[in-house]
Amino acid sequence: MRYPVAAPDLSGNELEYVTECLSSSWISSNGRFIEEFENSVAEFVGTRFAVATCNGTAALHIAQLAVGLKPGDEVIVPTLTYVATANAVTYCGARPVFADVDPRTWNLDPASVRRLITPRTRGIVPVHLYGLPCDLEPILETARTHGLWVVEDAAEALGATYQNRFVGSFGEAAVFSFFGNKIVTTGEGGMVVTNAPDLAERLRLLRGQGMDPKRRYWHPLIGYNYRMTNIAAALGVAQMERVGDLLAARQRVAAWYQEELADCEEIGLQAVTPPAVSVHWMVGVVLGSPLARDAVMAELAAAGIETRPFFYPVHHFPMYAGCRTDQGCPMATDLAYRGICLPTAAYLQRKDVAFIAQTLRRAVAKQPRLHRPAVHHPEVTPCPS
Numbered sequence: 475m476r477y478p479v480a481a482p483d484l485s486g487n488e489l490e491y492v493t494e495c496l497s498s499s500w501i502s503s504n505g506r507f508i509e510e511f512e513n514s515v516a517e518f519v520g521t522r523f524a525v526a527t528c529n530g531t532a533a534l535h536i537a538q539l540a541v542g543l544k545p546g547d548e549v550i551v552p553t554l555t556y557v558a559t560a561n562a563v564t565y566c567g568a569r570p571v572f573a574d575v576d577p578r579t580w581n582l583d584p585a586s587v588r589r590l591i592t593p594r595t596r597g598i599v600p601v602h603l604y605g606l607p608c609d610l611e612p613i614l615e616t617a618r619t620h621g622l623w624v625v626e627d628a629a630e631a632l633g634a635t636y637q638n639r640f641v642g643s644f645g646e647a648a649v650f651s652f653f654g655n656k657i658v659t660t661g662e663g664g665m666v667v668t669n670a671p672d673l674a675e676r677l678r679l680l681r682g683q684g685m686d687p688k689r690r691y692w693h694p695l696i697g698y699n700y701r702m703t704n705i706a707a708a709l710g711v712a713q714m715e716r717v718g719d720l721l722a723a724r725q726r727v728a729a730w731y732q733e734e735l736a737d738c739e740e741i742g743l744q745a746v747t748p749p750a751v752s753v754h755w756m757v758g759v760v761l762g763s764p765l766a767r768d769a770v771m772a773e774l775a776a777a778g779i780e781t782r783p784f785f786y787p788v789h790h791f792p793m794y795a796g797c798r799t800d801q802g803c804p805m806a807t808d809l810a811y812r813g814i815c816l817p818t819a820a821y822l823q824r825k826d827v828a829f830i831a832q833t834l835r836r837a838v839a840k841q842p843r844l845h846r847p848a849v850h851h852p853e854v855t856p857c858p859s
Contacts, residue, residue: 505704530651
């Protein structure tokens with residue numbers, strides 16, 4: 475048997491609703507499902523407005539344009555994240571500044587954020603990595619103190635909570651992704667949520683080529699073709715009908731992994747501590763040494779178990795090599811080269827998780843005694859002014 479690292483659960487009304495789109499010919503960016511999907515996400519998260527987009531990166535882009543990000547501004551982002559977090563800042567002509575992460579939660583370190591603030595800083599984009607909410611309160615307090623906006627990158631974390639509130643309801647805006655590997659999927663898709671009516675209006679303008687909704691084909695600003703299709707939204711509506719079941723399945727899978735791996739000294743799991751509750755979009759583990767990671771992944775692949783490495787630190791990519799960082803972000807760099815994402819999906823049964831975990835333990839045991847080596851960082855220069 476082969477265990478993919480992720481797989482969608484399309485066992486609800488997805489086929490029925492997509493067939494309705496095809497039968498009615500409403501297959502593009504008009505149709506009843508778009509508004510229904512937006513309303514269902516806004517209601518679930520607890521925000522007043524939701525604006526659907528063609529993907530999560532597009533959502534990140536227009537969210538930051540809408541809050542006023544301009545060329546030359548700086549935005550603080552974690553370096554341990556998918557590259558889209560930084561790319562969306564760059565699309566706006568602004569500069570990402572890379573913060574380090576907490577070694578236990580793998581999420582944005584509030585102290586690192588504080589060290590990076592300059593007069594050019596305009597905002598902070600906390601990323602809820604692998605479905606675990608950041609420690610938001612100190613980040614929000616820093617933003618209030620310095621007059622900064624916060625846009626949550628909740629791409630992986632629909633349904634996660636912090637202080638008994640859903641992520642996505644804390645900053646000026648937040649974004650979700652509905653890519654095929656997400657817990658709720660539309661194939662490709664994204665969403666911006668906000669409580670501000672003027673922000674929601676601007677988001678809709680930016681999403682739809684900047685066309686005035688009251689004056690057809692009049693464009694008062696430069697916009698983008700970032701609209702979601704009715705077909706994608708139909709998938710989303712069907713998925714949101716079962717969001718509770720989809721989230722519960724991830725909790726079961728994560729709990730099984732915890733039981734199977736908790737006593738293994740050479741395998742570390744992401745620390746989930748109150749007031750954060752993770753949705754466990756992806757179960758990750760950190761090995762004792764980066765030297766063993768590739769060999770372990772190869773052995774898992776030979777057993778039919780697909781895995782993924784952690785995201786590379788974004789400041790290691792050539793196009794961001796000159797950007798400011800917090801002392802080279804040693805914690806993020808260390809984690810990035812030791813981390814593996816395991817199969818995490820609703821289809822997994824208890825016996826499947828046991829097999830994957832046992833195979834992982836055997837692969838790790840075959841390696842030389844693992845240890846955490848010194849981490850060497852590439853020299854980086856400040857971003858040019």
